[in-house]
Amino acid sequence: QSILKENELLGAVLDDAKAAALPQCGRFLGADYILFFRTETSAKGGPCLQVRLLDTRYGFKIFDRLLAVEADPAGAEVVANTLSEYTVRNVKRLSVPLKELKMIGISTFRGEGLAARWDWLGDAIPGAIEQNLSGCKGLLLMERRAVTPLLEERGIGAVVPDALQAAAVHVDGTYRVDAGARQLSITVRVRQGTQTRDEFKLTGSVDEVEELCAKVAMRLAKGEVGGDLVPSLTPARESQMLADEAKTYLRREEAARAIAPAESAYALTPNSVDCQKLLLTSLLRGGLRREAGTAKNPQGSEKTFFRAMDLAELIVRGAAPAEIMTLYDETVYWKPLAYLLTFGLDWE
DSSP: OTTTOHHHHTSSSOOHHHHHHHHHHHHHHTOSEEEEEEEEOOTTTOOEEEEEEEETTTTEEEEEEEEEOOSSHHHHHHHHHHHHHHHHHHHHHHOSOGGGOEEEEEEEEEESSOOGGGTTHHHHHHHHHHHHHTTBTTEEEOOHHHHHHHHTTOOSOTTSOHHHHHTOEEEEEEEEEETTTTEEEEEEEEEETTEEEEEEEEEEEGGGHHHHHHHHHHHHHHHHTSOOBOOSSOHHHHHHHHHHHHHHHHHTTOHHHHHHHHHHHHHHOTTOHHHHHHHHHHHIIIIIHHHTTOOSOHHHHHHHHHHHHHHHHHHHHHSOHHHHHHHHHSGGGHHHHHHHHHHOSOOO
16 A cells, blocks of 8 residues: 555646656556546535556556446446446557557647637647547557656656657647638647657638547557557547546536546537537536636636637537527526527627
8 A cells, every 4th residue: 555655646647756656556566557446425416436547667647537426237337348448448559569659749739810719729629639649559648747848858757768758759730710711720740859750731610620630630640650540439439438527527516627528528529419518518617607707817718718609609500490499598508699699600
């Protein structure tokens, strides 16, 4: 127990000191990976299970999920089977020889000469790329905290082999929006150290950000490991698992924490109206409502507002006329939908 330090390794942030302890844990247990479980209780939403998979070889977190504990045995079995398959596939995709393993970090994407109403794309683009890359065999996706030392040409961590660090790449870029044509262009740069290894540009509809980011991820995967993106589960099942996690946070009245899994679920199945509505709910409850009436983070509030409005517009555009009033009647959507229905869909 003193070697494992489970509570520390289950902390929200796996910092360098905690990551450095992982190889010791791995040697003690004779394991390349450790799957941690911790129960959580909340006054709202019932008991939950935090599940974290850690790579003891290089001190990285592979995934961190929050699952609702199902009282029904059949429901619990479905959750257990999904988690087992998700874990096994993640282990298999990273269990490759060191020379075949590549590290990649997704950094900042900046808007070029755009109004503030498009700032939300600076968060959505790297997040969607990361989610799509997370299923690539032989590709170790770094957390954002690990990208900074890579940019500064410092060591990523004491337990990461020099050869793996030397071959690590980081990805950044820019984006532009033609509001009149509703067209989005993403320029992607792949860097290794101070050298730019590759640069490319993809263009698509601003209403299909997630699809465009999936194409970016596919090109990155082929360029780094020469392979295709194979999700840990089918996209629909993985999206459902992430959506369930977001719903669990909403039930626990931790809506701000629901945004990330809701964004990930939407990135995997962008055409799902349920995922669109779930993300909109999370943004309105966890972003705008949390910051309402405060000056704590006005820029963040503005980005959240425009992200929510664009998503609400997408939902309305895709809804049949008979469905619009049904959406309008759902309390969480009434403000953005009322705005759109009153002032029209083509707003700036």
